[in-house]
Amino acid sequence: MIRFDQVGKRYANGHVGLHELTFRVRQGEFLFVTGHSGAGKSTLLRLLLAMERPTSGKLLLAGQDLSTISTAQIPFLRRQIGVVFQNHQLLFDRSVFDNVALPLQILGLGREEIARRVGTALERVSLHDKAELFPADLSTGQQQRVGIARAVVHQPALLLADEPTGNLDPRLAAEIMGVFEDINRLGTTVLIASHDLALIARMRHRMLTLQRGRLIGDGEAA
Amino acid sequence: MSATRVPPPKPSERVGATRKAENGRINDEPDFQTLLRAWLESHRASLIDSLRRLARQPIGSFFTCLVMAIALSLPMGLALLLDSVERLGGSWQRAAQVSVYLDLKASEQRGEALRDEIAAMEDVAEAQWISREQALEEFQQLSGLGDALRELPENPLPGVVLVTPREIDKARLEALRLRLAELPDVNQAQLDLLWVERLSAILKLGERFVFGLTLLLVLALLLVIGNTIRLHIENRRTEIEVIKLVGGTDGYVRRPFLYMGALYGLGAGLLAWAVLAYGLNWLDQAVVRLAGLYGSDFALLGVPLGDGFSLVLGAVLLGYIGAWLAVARHLRELAPR
Numbered sequence: 001m002i003r004f005d006q007v008g009k010r011y012a013n014g015h016v017g018l019h020e021l022t023f024r025v026r027q028g029e030f031l032f033v034t035g036h037s038g039a040g041k042s043t044l045l046r047l048l049l050a051m052e053r054p055t056s057g058k059l060l061l062a063g064q065d066l067s068t069i070s071t072a073q074i075p076f077l078r079r080q081i082g083v084v085f086q087n088h089q090l091l092f093d094r095s096v097f098d099n100v101a102l103p104l105q106i107l108g109l110g111r112e113e114i115a116r117r118v119g120t121a122l123e124r125v126s127l128h129d130k131a132e133l134f135p136a137d138l139s140t141g142q143q144q145r146v147g148i149a150r151a152v153v154h155q156p157a158l159l160l161a162d163e164p165t166g167n168l169d170p171r172l173a174a175e176i177m178g179v180f181e182d183i184n185r186l187g188t189t190v191l192i193a194s195h196d197l198a199l200i201a202r203m204r205h206r207m208l209t210l211q212r213g214r215l216i217g218d219g220e221a222a
Numbered sequence: 223m224s225a226t227r228v229p230p231p232k233p234s235e236r237v238g239a240t241r242k243a244e245n246g247r248i249n250d251e252p253d254f255q256t257l258l259r260a261w262l263e264s265h266r267a268s269l270i271d272s273l274r275r276l277a278r279q280p281i282g283s284f285f286t287c288l289v290m291a292i293a294l295s296l297p298m299g300l301a302l303l304l305d306s307v308e309r310l311g312g313s314w315q316r317a318a319q320v321s322v323y324l325d326l327k328a329s330e331q332r333g334e335a336l337r338d339e340i341a342a343m344e345d346v347a348e349a350q351w352i353s354r355e356q357a358l359e360e361f362q363q364l365s366g367l368g369d370a371l372r373e374l375p376e377n378p379l380p381g382v383v384l385v386t387p388r389e390i391d392k393a394r395l396e397a398l399r400l401r402l403a404e405l406p407d408v409n410q411a412q413l414d415l416l417w418v419e420r421l422s423a424i425l426k427l428g429e430r431f432v433f434g435l436t437l438l439l440v441l442a443l444l445l446v447i448g449n450t451i452r453l454h455i456e457n458r459r460t461e462i463e464v465i466k467l468v469g470g471t472d473g474y475v476r477r478p479f480l481y482m483g484a485l486y487g488l489g490a491g492l493l494a495w496a497v498l499a500y501g502l503n504w505l506d507q508a509v510v511r512l513a514g515l516y517g518s519d520f521a522l523l524g525v526p527l528g529d530g531f532s533l534v535l536g537a538v539l540l541g542y543i544g545a546w547l548a549v550a551r552h553l554r555e556l557a558p559r
Contacts, residue, residue, distance in 0.1 A: 049467060051467075075466070075470060075471040075474075078466075089464050091461050102464065102468055103468040103469060107469075108257070109263075154468075
């Protein structure tokens with residue numbers, strides 16, 4: 001599903017974000033990427049989302065080379081990816097329903113189909129009774145679940161999450177991780193960037209450890 | 223909370239994960255029907271969204287349209303005024319005549335014979351004989367020097383044949399004037415087109431001025447609309463970033479802003495049309511009164527329907543282009559590096 005071959009990212013100011021990273025992720029896998037702040041977790045996610053391009057090496061996502069992908073192809077690639085942000089990135093002038101419906105509107109599905117799929121996605125995160133509310137009416141945990149519903153409503157092949165439990169208490173964080181595991185069981189590859197080692201250890205999934213842009217560990221969280 | 227277990231969707235419902243080719247590559251080529259449906263739905267949603275956003279700020283939207291309308295109506299109004307003056311100049315030009323002054327010794331009969339001879343010429347539409355007596359009488363009436371002229375020992379004015387040419391072509395007129403000047407008993411043939419040339423030069427200067435002003439105001443309009451759209455973009459920055467991250471194309475991001483620019487243009491165009499129609503009508507009353515004092519039935523044209531539609535169409539295009547430029551700049555900032 002994902003193949004990093006000697007992937008490096010050097011910025012114009014000389015800072016090295018990633019240093020010759022090499023690893024593979026199988027389809028349907030659940031893995032964490034961990035490391036301290038500045039380790040390169042976010043850079044790795046930005047490369048997978050084609051927000052940035054590698055400056056060296058080869059990065060393949062489902063056979064597509066992200067080093068050479070054309071700008072016109074990027075939106076179609078991103079339609080196969082779901083992304084969850086630490087700060088939710090919800091649109092506060094739109095209802096929960098409209099926030100979750102956004103990827104489907106971009107895909108151009110009919111209104112009835114959108115309503116059905118949004119209903120299913122909200123049910124999956126237990127927010128089916130909050131569809132008409134606005135994000136400001138929800139708690140932080142509920143907002144994060146709206147973000148997850150939006151990320152999975154179009155049933156992507158890959159789900160990326162950047163510190164999805166960063167602002168949540170341990171109980172809520174565990175619940176959110178449960179949602180990710182459910183999504184993973186449906187066949188979606190899940191890659192979560194997190195520095196919450198205690199939480200990762202409880203989950204017992206594969207963990208990549210980054211330090212200053214280098215991969216220093218690859219194995220199941222202990 | 224625990225996540226509600228929902229049965230997995232049927233493979234045919236999967237938008238993302240199951241739309242994979244056998245070799246494992248993500249199938250990123252949507253079919254034509256999906257693309258067309260997405261395109262139509264996106265246009266409908268973008269138009270409604272843009273209308274809602276403009277309606278949510280009615281005063282701000284109105285003033286933006288008004289600023290654009292004023293900028294549009296200035297060059298358009300000047301162009302319409304120039305059109306009217308050109309029309310007036312044209313009618314005067316058509317009335318341009320060659321005055322053929324006869325020798326003082328030429329008799330009344332000789333004058334009439336000359337008139338007939340000139341009237342038969344190919345380039346001449348009409349020839350009119352004005353005898354020395356008629357000329358003096360007319361001069362006395364128009365000049366207000368009747369008493370003084372009566373004191374003169376003899377009539378100093380020659381007989382004149384007023385020649386109206388068929389066409390106003392400077393070279394042909396000059397040739398005609400030379401032919402007339404060479405006729406026997408003709409003292410002088412005078413063609414006074416200087417005022418027409420001056421008027422023409424003034425009108426050409428006016429046209430250049432209007433063209434320059436139009437260019438400047440079009441630039442100003444693009445800046446106004448670009449800046450307005452830029453503010454809308456800034457207010458929706460998060461939304462744009464999210465749309466891009468969930469797979470929105472540049473076209474999808476751009477669309478609501480293009481509609482907004484076009485709607486601003488439409489509003490401005492209609493307002494400019496109304497401003498011009500009212501302004502020219504208001505001015506026309508004074509112009510008609512002034513023209514009446516000179517015995518003319520001249521009146522301003524108003525805004526012809528075709529020009530009005532061109533104005534609105536131009537304004538919509540300007541709004542569209544201004545919005546396009548503003549969004550393009552923003553999209554460049556979001557492009558992967």
